[in-house]
Amino acid sequence: MNFLYMILKLKKILPNIKFISFLFIFIFAITTLINANLNKNLTSKTDSLKTDTVKKDTLSKKTVNLRSPQEMFLSCARCHSIGKGKLVGPDLFDVISRHDSAWFANFIRSSDSMVKAGDTSALRLYLAYEKLPMPNHDFSPEEIQVLLNYIELEGKKLKANPNFLDNTVNYAPRSNSWLFILSILLILLPLFDLIFSNFLKYKIINVLLILVGLAICGKVLGEEAKYLGRSLGYEPDQPIKFSHRVHAGENKINCIYCHTGAIDSRYASIPATTLCLNCHNVIRYGTNTGEGEIDKIHQAVDSGKSIQWVKVYNLPDHVFFSHAQHVKDGKINCDKCHGDVANMGRIQQVTDLSMGWCMNCHKETEVQFDNKYYTNYKLQEDLKSGKISKVTVEDIGGNNCQKCHY
Ligand code: HEC
Ligand code: HEC
Ligand code: HEC
Ligand code: HEC
Ligand code: HEC
Ligand code: HEC
Numbered sequence: 001m002n003f004l005y006m007i008l009k010l011k012k013i014l015p016n017i018k019f020i021s022f023l024f025i026f027i028f029a030i031t032t033l034i035n036a037n038l039n040k041n042l043t044s045k046t047d048s049l050k051t052d053t054v055k056k057d058t059l060s061k062k063t064v065n066l067r068s069p070q071e072m073f074l075s076c077a078r079c080h081s082i083g084k085g086k087l088v089g090p091d092l093f094d095v096i097s098r099h100d101s102a103w104f105a106n107f108i109r110s111s112d113s114m115v116k117a118g119d120t121s122a123l124r125l126y127l128a129y130e131k132l133p134m135p136n137h138d139f140s141p142e143e144i145q146v147l148l149n150y151i152e153l154e155g156k157k158l159k160a161n162p163n164f165l166d167n168t169v170n171y172a173p174r175s176n177s178w179l180f181i182l183s184i185l186l187i188l189l190p191l192f193d194l195i196f197s198n199f200l201k202y203k204i205i206n207v208l209l210i211l212v213g214l215a216i217c218g219k220v221l222g223e224e225a226k227y228l229g230r231s232l233g234y235e236p237d238q239p240i241k242f243s244h245r246v247h248a249g250e251n252k253i254n255c256i257y258c259h260t261g262a263i264d265s266r267y268a269s270i271p272a273t274t275l276c277l278n279c280h281n282v283i284r285y286g287t288n289t290g291e292g293e294i295d296k297i298h299q300a301v302d303s304g305k306s307i308q309w310v311k312v313y314n315l316p317d318h319v320f321f322s323h324a325q326h327v328k329d330g331k332i333n334c335d336k337c338h339g340d341v342a343n344m345g346r347i348q349q350v351t352d353l354s355m356g357w358c359m360n361c362h363k364e365t366e367v368q369f370d371n372k373y374y375t376n377y378k379l380q381e382d383l384k385s386g387k388i389s390k391v392t393v394e395d396i397g398g399n400n401c402q403k404c405h406y
Helices: 002-050 069-077 101-109 111-117 120-128 141-159 177-197 203-227 244-250 273-280 292-303 323-329 334-338 355-364 379-384
Strands: none
Touching: 002 177, 069 141, 101 111, 101 141, 111 120, 177 203, 273 292
16 A cells, blocks of 8 residues: 555656756756856966966076076175065165166175275165174176176066956947846746646746747847947957057057057058067067067068957958048047057957947047138037027037948
8 A cells, every 4th residue: 555655646746857967967067058158258368377487598508608698697696685675685686776787786796895985875885784794705797787687687577467458348248148047947847847847837928938038038138139240349369569658658658659540541550560670579578478588579570471460350341441530630649449549458449330339439438629621511610609509510420420431
């Protein structure tokens, strides 16, 4: 009797078990799929970062007949660190910027004679370090130069930031994949229950769940479609780790110095490799990338090949856009359309470049009506008589189809 009863009971919960295990398998499959995808993205990102590490210095190769700087520094390391704090003597990180090379040569060879001679900074150091004299070192001037280069280079390596191209702000639309999966689950599970497991007593609940799922799914797909073919947040890796933050930001190089076309022609233009050499014939060492990335400029020039930069901002061929019209005539700053470039590592597309984007700005923005092109416009009189307070780009026909389309 008991046995029969148990079988009856099992039969009752069996469909539930089927349903629950199906649910588990389904969720498991989906999460592994997403994880695999996420990992793929992550590894491709870290791969590109690994190559960033600072290249080894070539100083030791160039100076075979001198003592190697590492060997010479051993005698200093008892009392000095580079970037690891004060030991017996001061931390030598950034010490190069504190004195000139003649001072270093004299001080390292004989600090006590400098103290005796009353050199102010030698005296100040001597007093600050409890009158503990720094021992004399019998190094040749060449050796001291090599040693100082080594100290400078080690300091630079400490400053290197392999993630220097990363941007703090990301304009890419947030991914909706979780919401999408939820909506699919909301559709499939009640459907499955309806056909096979019959777990839910009232079929109307299944139908309602499926409808909610369809609604969410439709919303998500609609959002995605809005960005389809658009590249808001597009931030490709470039063949050379060129950083606008380093150039236009930290070193305050003017945009027009490199993008010479931006003021008076249609295209802003990407600078030719030879322009980089104006500076990089001299600057051979990058704080973050060592010599590797700057070497690529020289390799490109030597081999006569141009660098294949990946274009970020792209309008379709049927749209006409001119930088001169906007930058020179319209007096619009680069950042209105390209964002805070001076703080970007990698260039990132900060607008969706849609037709609505162009037209909205034309609706809001006034034209520079004192411009000589507009002297014969009828609107000038309306403006003078106070009939209208401003003239937008739309008012002068800037939103007529043929202005932007061939
Ligand atoms: C026995 C410990 C000792 C050794 C070894 C030593 N130093 Fe020093 N060093 C000092 C002290 C102490 C001072 C602080 C100045 C003073 O007391 O005269 C100093 C100061 C300096 C300064 C000036 C730092 C500043 O902040 O302006 C430099 C540069 C320097 N040492 C380089 C070297 C180099 C290069 C070597 C190796 C060739 C070396 N020292 C070896 C103890 C030492
Ligand atoms: C007007 C001068 C100038 C021009 C032109 C110039 N650069 Fe630079 N570049 C610099 C300076 C300054 C640095 C910083 C060097 C440092 O880290 O000490 C630098 C650093 C770099 C670095 C290393 C960044 C780092 O932190 O490791 C790379 C790579 C680079 N530039 C590429 C280029 C390329 C490619 C061009 C041409 C499109 C170019 N530069 C044009 C001045 C210039
Ligand atoms: C030292 C030269 C240099 C300076 C200065 C410079 N750029 Fe650039 N710019 C480049 C190079 C090289 C590229 C191509 C590589 C890249 O996209 O990072 C580029 C790319 C761009 C792009 C993307 C073009 C595209 O669609 O592919 C924009 C936008 C841009 N720069 C804007 C600016 C602005 C705005 C400034 C001033 C704040 C500026 N740049 C200063 C050299 C420079
Ligand atoms: C009114 C918006 C707007 C302004 C202002 C603007 N740009 Fe652009 N820029 C664009 C658009 C749109 C593109 C894409 C053009 C295309 O694909 O034909 C572009 C493309 C570029 C490119 C890629 C190369 C090229 O010429 O197509 C560079 C570099 C660039 N801009 C730099 C600048 C700089 C530097 C300034 C400031 C002096 C600036 N832009 C101002 C909208 C603007
Ligand atoms: C930040 C605001 C802004 C954005 C974004 C913008 N424009 Fe403009 N545009 C202007 C202004 C301001 C003028 C008028 C310039 C002047 O004073 O003559 C103008 C003028 C024009 C003109 C000439 C109109 C005429 O009547 O002669 C064309 C064509 C044009 N824009 C195309 C575009 C296209 C294509 C885009 C999008 C890819 C775009 N603009 C995005 C501000 C903008
Ligand atoms: C201020 C400039 C501007 C004006 C004015 C303008 N367009 Fe556009 N149009 C664009 C830009 C930019 C694109 C590309 C947008 C994209 O790729 O999403 C575009 C794309 C299009 C497309 C292709 C849509 C697609 O999805 O590929 C059509 C069709 C079009 N425009 C028709 C028109 C018509 C009709 C008018 C007149 C009512 C007009 N445009 C006025 C800038 C303009």
